[in-house]
Amino acid sequence: MDKKVTAIAKKYNKNGSNQTFEYEAGDWKIIAIDGVDAPTIELFKTARGIGDGDLLTGTRLHSRLITIKASLTDTSSYVAQRKAITSFHDVRAKYRLEITYLDRTVETDFCAIEAISYPTSNVYDNPDFVVGFFVPDPGFYSPDEKKLNFAETIGMWHVERAYTESNPSLPFSYTKPINNTILNYLGTDAAGIRLEITLSEQSNSLVVKINNAYYTILKRPTYPLNVGDRVIIDSFNKNITYNGKSLSLSELRKTPISKLILEPGDNSLAVLKDINDSPLNASVELSYRERFLSI
Numbered sequence: 174m175d176k177k178v179t180a181i182a183k184k185y186n187k188n189g190s191n192q193t194f195e196y197e198a199g200d201w202k203i204i205a206i207d208g209v210d211a212p213t214i215e216l217f218k219t220a221r222g223i224g225d226g227d228l229l230t231g232t233r234l235h236s237r238l239i240t241i242k243a244s245l246t247d248t249s250s251y252v253a254q255r256k257a258i259t260s261f262h263d264v265r266a267k268y269r270l271e272i273t274y275l276d277r278t279v280e281t282d283f284c285a286i287e288a289i290s291y292p293t294s295n296v297y298d299n300p301d302f303v304v305g306f307f308v309p310d311p312g313f314y315s316p317d318e319k320k321l322n323f324a325e326t327i328g329m330w331h332v333e334r335a336y337t338e339s340n341p342s343l344p345f346s347y348t349k350p351i352n353n354t355i356l357n358y359l360g361t362d363a364a365g366i367r368l369e370i371t372l373s374e375q376s377n378s379l380v381v382k383i384n385n386a387y388y389t390i391l392k393r394p395t396y397p398l399n400v401g402d403r404v405i406i407d408s409f410n411k412n413i414t415y416n417g418k419s420l421s422l423s424e425l426r427k428t429p430i431s432k433l434i435l436e437p438g439d440n441s442l443a444v445l446k447d448i449n450d451s452p453l454n455a456s457v458e459l460s461y462r463e464r465f466l467s468i
Contacts, residue, residue: 177197177273178197178203178206178272178273178274179195179196179197179198179203179272179273180195180196180197180203180206180241180270180271180272180273181193181194181195181196181270181271181272182194182196182261182268182269182270182271182284182306183268183269183270183271184261184263184266184267184268185266185267185268185269186266192261194257194258194261194262196241196243197243200245200246200247200250200254201243201244201245201246201254201258202243202244202245202246203241203242203243204242204243204244204301205240205241205242206239206240206241206242206272207239207240208237208238208239208240208308209239209272209274209313209467209468210467210468211466211467212234212235212236212237212311212312212466212467213234213235213237214232214233214234214235215232215233215234215235216229216231216232217229217230217231217232217233218230234311234312234466235311236307236308236309236310236311237308237311238287238305238306238307238308239270239272239281239284239305239306239308240288240303240304240305240306241303241304241305241306242301242302242303243301243302243303244299244300244301244302245299248297248299251299255291258291258302259291262286262289262304263286264285264286264289266285266286267283267284267285268284268285268286268306269281269282269283269284270284270306270308271316272313272468274468275468277465277468278315278316279313279314279315279316279465279468280313280314280315280316281308281310281312281313281314282310283309283310284306284307284308284309285306285307286304286305286306286307287305287306287307288303288304288305289303289304289305290302290303290304291303311466312362312464312465312466313464313465313466313467313468314364314462314463314464314465315360315462315463315464315465316462317462318460318461318462319460319461319462319463320458320459320460321354321356321458321459321460322456322457322458322459323351323352323353323354323442323444323456323457323458323459324351352443352444352445352452352453352454352455352457353382353441353442353443353444353452354441354442354443354459355439355440355441355442356435356439356440356441356442356459357438357439357440358435358436358437358438358439358440358461358463359437359463360435360437360463360464360465361437361464361465361466361467362437362464362465362466363434363435363436363437363464364409364434364435364461364462364463364464365407365408365409365410365433365434365435365461366406366407366408366409366433366434366435366459366460366461367405367406367407367408367409367459367460367461368381368404368405368406368407368433368444368457368458368459369403369404369405369457369458369460370403370404370405370406370444370455370456370457371401371402371403371455371456372398372399372400372401372402372403372404372453372454372455373400373454373455373456374400374453374454374455375397375398375399375400376393376398376446376453377392377393377398377446377447378391378392378393378398378446378447379391379392379396379398379404379444379446379453380444380445380446380447380448380453381406381433381442381443381444381445382441382442382443382444382445382450383432383433383434383435383440383441383442384436384440384441385441386432387445387448388428388429388432388433389429389448390404390406390413390428390429390430391404391413391415391428396415402415402416403415403416403417404416406430406433408430408431408432408433408434409461409462411425411430411431412425412430413425413428413430435461442459444457
């Protein structure tokens with residue numbers, strides 16, 4: 174098992190170009206990294222009207238500060254490396270951080286520099302470079318997007334088949350689209366989803382069922398929901414498109430998009446015609462990124 178900690182920062186420049194800096198590569202070595210464990214948790218409580226104890230009324234996770242301390246392993250490159258690292262870290266820029274610890278890699282976005290230090294000591298003292306990134310989101314995301322098609326594999330072992338010139342190979346199974354699936358979500362915090370739905374039949378409404386809760390997304394006559402129509406529901410980015418056109422903000426507010434999330438553990442998902450569990454004939458692809466509260 175690789176016990177090395179790595180950290181990579183990606184800077185978003187105003188001209189559209191991007192730069193990256195690795196704190197555990199080349200002549201640089203990470204000495205310490207802090208702020209990647211669980212965020213500060215704030216509980217809201219109120220006293221019971223009768224009896225002992227309190228009532229829990231809410232939970233809030235705070236933003237975090239990730240501090241990276243790095244040092245040069247070869248002081249002969251001190252001048253060039255000092256110029257490179259100080260020019261990369263711009264207090265007015267936004268950054269994406271990618272951090273790997275043991276066998277898990279996570280990332281977080283829209284970070285800003287809150288503190289930075291690189292003392293002008295004697296070059297032979299090899300001063301440490303320290304930067305603190307303010308991270309507005311208390312959680313981390315997996316850099317890899319996971320995808321899953323709503324489909325089942327049908328075995329053909331019992332089907333009589335024969336080789337022909339037009340079919341030189343024998344299929345042993347085929348996939349059949351279905352309208353539901355069960356997903357074991359391995360993240361430690363709830364995460365948004367992206368559903369890409371292509372209708373194979375007309376429907377009066379489009380309903381998404383998650384863990385026995387029904388959410389009506391679109392309805393006729395506002396949206397015809399005809400054969401071949403394509404709907405993309407993206408609760409991570411808070412957006413819904415119908416045949417390539419995004420819903421307006423006022424239309425989006427009428428939908429329960431913020432409730433379409435995966436919870437840690439097993440999740441059941443289905444795409445339906447209505448809240449009576451009538452299956453919708455459609456091809457469905459689910460994608461998501463696992464979310465973690467610590468590494």
